[in-house]
Amino acid sequence: MKTILNLIKKDYILFWHDKPAVSLTFLVPIILIYIFGSIFSGGGSPQGIRMAFINNSNASVAKKIETALDTSSSFKIIKSYINDKGKEVKFDTNSVKDFIRRGNASAALIIPEDAYTDTSTSLRLKFYYDPKNAIEMQMIQGLLQQTIMAEIPSVFTASMQRKAESYLGMEKGSSFNRQIASVISKYYNVDTSVILHGMKYSFSDSVGSDSSRKAGNFFSNILQMDKEQLVGANVTSPDATRSVGGWAVMFLLFTITGASTSLFDESKSGVILRILSSPISRVQILWSKYLYNISLGCIQLFVLFFMGYLLFNINIFSNFLNLVLMIIAASAASTAFGMLLAAFCKTAAQASGLGTFLILTMSAVGGAWFPTFILPPFIQIISKLTIVYWAVDGFLKVLWNGYGFMDILPYLGVLIAIAVVVNLVSLWKFKRGTIL
Amino acid sequence: MISIKNITKKFPTITALDNISLDINEKELFGLLGPNGAGKSTLMNLLVGYVNADEGEILIDGERISTDNLDIRRKIGLVPQTLALYDDLSAQDNLEIFGSFFNLKKSALKYVVAEKLNMVQLYDRKKDKVKTFSGGMKRRLNLAASLLHDPQIILCDEPTVGVDPQSRNAIFEYLIKLNEQGKTIIYTTHYMEEAERLCSRIAIIDFGKIISTGVIETLLESLPYSQTILINKNHSTEKKTELFQKFGELINEQDKYELKPTNKLKLSEFFASMEENGINYESIEIKKPSLEALFLHLTGRRLRD
Numbered sequence: 001m002k003t004i005l006n007l008i009k010k011d012y013i014l015f016w017h018d019k020p021a022v023s024l025t026f027l028v029p030i031i032l033i034y035i036f037g038s039i040f041s042g043g044g045s046p047q048g049i050r051m052a053f054i055n056n057s058n059a060s061v062a063k064k065i066e067t068a069l070d071t072s073s074s075f076k077i078i079k080s081y082i083n084d085k086g087k088e089v090k091f092d093t094n095s096v097k098d099f100i101r102r103g104n105a106s107a108a109l110i111i112p113e114d115a116y117t118d119t120s121t122s123l124r125l126k127f128y129y130d131p132k133n134a135i136e137m138q139m140i141q142g143l144l145q146q147t148i149m150a151e152i153p154s155v156f157t158a159s160m161q162r163k164a165e166s167y168l169g170m171e172k173g174s175s176f177n178r179q180i181a182s183v184i185s186k187y188y189n190v191d192t193s194v195i196l197h198g199m200k201y202s203f204s205d206s207v208g209s210d211s212s213r214k215a216g217n218f219f220s221n222i223l224q225m226d227k228e229q230l231v232g233a234n235v236t237s238p239d240a241t242r243s244v245g246g247w248a249v250m251f252l253l254f255t256i257t258g259a260s261t262s263l264f265d266e267s268k269s270g271v272i273l274r275i276l277s278s279p280i281s282r283v284q285i286l287w288s289k290y291l292y293n294i295s296l297g298c299i300q301l302f303v304l305f306f307m308g309y310l311l312f313n314i315n316i317f318s319n320f321l322n323l324v325l326m327i328i329a330a331s332a333a334s335t336a337f338g339m340l341l342a343a344f345c346k347t348a349a350q351a352s353g354l355g356t357f358l359i360l361t362m363s364a365v366g367g368a369w370f371p372t373f374i375l376p377p378f379i380q381i382i383s384k385l386t387i388v389y390w391a392v393d394g395f396l397k398v399l400w401n402g403y404g405f406m407d408i409l410p411y412l413g414v415l416i417a418i419a420v421v422v423n424l425v426s427l428w429k430f431k432r433g434t435i436l
Numbered sequence: 437m438i439s440i441k442n443i444t445k446k447f448p449t450i451t452a453l454d455n456i457s458l459d460i461n462e463k464e465l466f467g468l469l470g471p472n473g474a475g476k477s478t479l480m481n482l483l484v485g486y487v488n489a490d491e492g493e494i495l496i497d498g499e500r501i502s503t504d505n506l507d508i509r510r511k512i513g514l515v516p517q518t519l520a521l522y523d524d525l526s527a528q529d530n531l532e533i534f535g536s537f538f539n540l541k542k543s544a545l546k547y548v549v550a551e552k553l554n555m556v557q558l559y560d561r562k563k564d565k566v567k568t569f570s571g572g573m574k575r576r577l578n579l580a581a582s583l584l585h586d587p588q589i590i591l592c593d594e595p596t597v598g599v600d601p602q603s604r605n606a607i608f609e610y611l612i613k614l615n616e617q618g619k620t621i622i623y624t625t626h627y628m629e630e631a632e633r634l635c636s637r638i639a640i641i642d643f644g645k646i647i648s649t650g651v652i653e654t655l656l657e658s659l660p661y662s663q664t665i666l667i668n669k670n671h672s673t674e675k676k677t678e679l680f681q682k683f684g685e686l687i688n689e690q691d692k693y694e695l696k697p698t699n700k701l702k703l704s705e706f707f708a709s710m711e712e713n714g715i716n717y718e719s720i721e722i723k724k725p726s727l728e729a730l731f732l733h734l735t736g737r738r739l740r741d
């Protein structure tokens with residue numbers, strides 16, 4: 001027994017001296033749990049989701065909805081855009097569609113002029129959307145409907161009246177009106193959420209399928225949403241297309257980190273000394289490592305996307321050239337990340353431990369696993385500092401939006417800029433380091 | 437001709453080489469002898485242009501060595517002290533990779549690799565991964581990997597560390613043969629026996645300084661005595677250390693004592709005294725002094741502690 005205890009003690013001592021293992025056991029999960037926790041606790045309702053908005057109606061209910069949206073913390077309502085000349089211009093139908101198509105927001109709500117007139121039996125709204133993200137779209141629609149429904153009991157009763165009148169004739173109708181009005185108001189007083197729940201159902205049913213504005217439900221007659229999917233309607237395999245980028249980028253980072261830390265093995269084994277006693281310079285070694293990593297990354301990404309094509313029929317060929325550009329840029333940026341680790345860490349174990357930690361964190365906050373909009377605002381700022389964010393979003397733009405070269409240029413630019421800056425830092429560090 | 441002029445190399449906490457000057461002739465098998473941490477490997481690294489010196493210069497055939505002078509490295513083959521091999525690859529793959537760094541043509545490379553594998557008697561094992569090799573086999577491969585470009589100058593940094601006597605002898609034979617073929621070899625070691633066996637001229641280096649250099653015989657002549665007396669340890673000799681110390685300085689080796697006689701010692705007196713004390717002649721051996729003794733004489737320390 002004593003022997004076994006001693007052996008166990010030895011294992012703990014070894015474990016404790018293996019800092020990467022310790023950090024992977026405790027630190028990494030704690031931080032990731034914190035990130036997930038802060039997302040999914042706090043009622044789970046995200047803040048400040050961007051939504052474009054036009055109100056062309058004079059009806060009081062339209063005004064009420066606008067005020068409710070303006071004051072809602074869930075939404076950040078955008079009513080104007082900056083045009084080519086740098087001027088701020090109020091949206092019209094065309095410009096708001098463009099706004100969505102360009103990915104500036106995932107949804108737009110339009111209250112048309114004839115949304116609700118004196119003769120209307122229902123409130124008619126228009127909804128443009130880009131379901132680049134399934135969770136986001138569900139949340140937007142759910143929140144939107146809650147907000148609107150809370151404002152329309154007035155519409156509701158008036159509509160009911162008119163409907164009843166038109167069916168039953170004026171006289172009978174008015175008595176019916178009174179009755180039904182009292183029933184409804186009573187109903188409301190008793191339990192609003194039941195109604196909202198019922199309405200939500202009807203609403204959600206039609207999400208994603210524009211044609212299916214089901215008239216079966218009572219409430220759907222009151223609120224009529226004309227929905228139009230502006231982006232990705234032709235995408236063959238929406239779910240796979242939306243998620244392939246995130247997973248690919250995360251595994252890319254793991255691959256590249258592993259490849260970069262091979263410098264440590266070569267340095268430790270003395271192979272670097274052997275290489276450098278051949279007619280080869282340090283700069284050439286770094287270049288070769290760099291190009292090797294980039295090409296390996298490109299091959300890996302291409303294989304992953306190609307598997308996406310084979311398994312899920314993700315359409316990688318219709319925008320192939322831009323996909324290739326994104327693959328190269330993402331590989332370049334990831335390689336820079338790997339080389340930075342190699343430059344600043346002292347051992348391979350350190351690099352892979354720190355690398356795993358950073359990759360998992362970046363993947364969590366950068367949008368590889370779930371959309372960044374559900375993160376707290378301050379973490380969303382951090383998201384934009386990660387390679388993952390720009391790579392994932394860039395791949396989405398290519399595969400989902402089908403963007404052209406000019407439109408993905410910002411993504412390519414940011415990734416390449418990250419690559420260049422980070423590489424200069426590691427080069428500087430390599431020059432004074434001991435690994436080479 | 438290798439000319440090392442006033443080389444100083446400093447590391448943050450230590451001056452590894454302190455104003456070293458040394459000339460090594462063409463086709464020489466030159467020994468660089470020194471204890472752990474003396475600065476031998478540092479000098480090798482400087483010779484191949486792996487690092488730059490802080491002061492001084494090294495010329496090979498009149499050309500200055502530096503980290504930027506890549507072409508001169510074609511003349512030099514460094515056998516690193518740490519095994520510089522890819523463990524997960526086969527012997528052949530290793531050699532082909534290292535050979536490719538010298539831009540050998542594919543056919544030439546194949547030929548050279550086979551030749552060197554034959555030379556170090558590993559041709560039969562060429563397909564085996566290096567990690568399955570014994571220590572001695574790895575050392576031999578480590579040597580072969582440095583000879584692919586047929587360098588004129590071979591720098592061996594302790595090429596026999598952790599090697600069985602058989603492999604060690606084999607490595608000596610390869611080196612002697614290469615030297616006979618006209619290669620200049622610098623052989624680094626902290627085993628004096630190796631230096632004595634292989635080299636005619638040596639430099640002794642300690643704490644980054646060269647404390648002695650020259651032909652071994654000449655160096656040994658500089659000692660104040662011309663022979664040492666080895667006394668085997670056994671039950672009778674081990675009790676008599678005080679007696680031996682009367683005749684000179686006694687060094688306690690593993691299985692024997694080495695007596696460095698004082699200047700005036702007469703062997704006849706010594707043997708007479710031994711007889712009186714019942715120590716038989718079989719336990720006693722007269723030898724020429726070793727480099728170990730020279731090192732002790734120069735530094736007051738043993739070469740290997």
Ligand SMILES: Nc1ncnc2c1ncn2[C@@H]1O[C@H](COP(=O)(O)OP(=O)(O)OP(=O)(O)O)[C@@H](O)[C@H]1O
Pocket residue numbers: 447448449450451452470471472473474475476477478479517626
């Ligand atoms: N990269 C380095 N950074 C700091 N100090 C170093 C470095 N390389 C060597 N040294 C120091 O320089 C001194 C000389 O080291 P070197 O490796 O040249 O000794 P050596 O004679 O080859 O010893 P050994 O017989 O053990 O191989 C040692 O004190 C060593 O600690």
Ligand SMILES: [Mg+2]
Pocket residue numbers: 476477478517593594
């Ligand atoms: Mg050494």
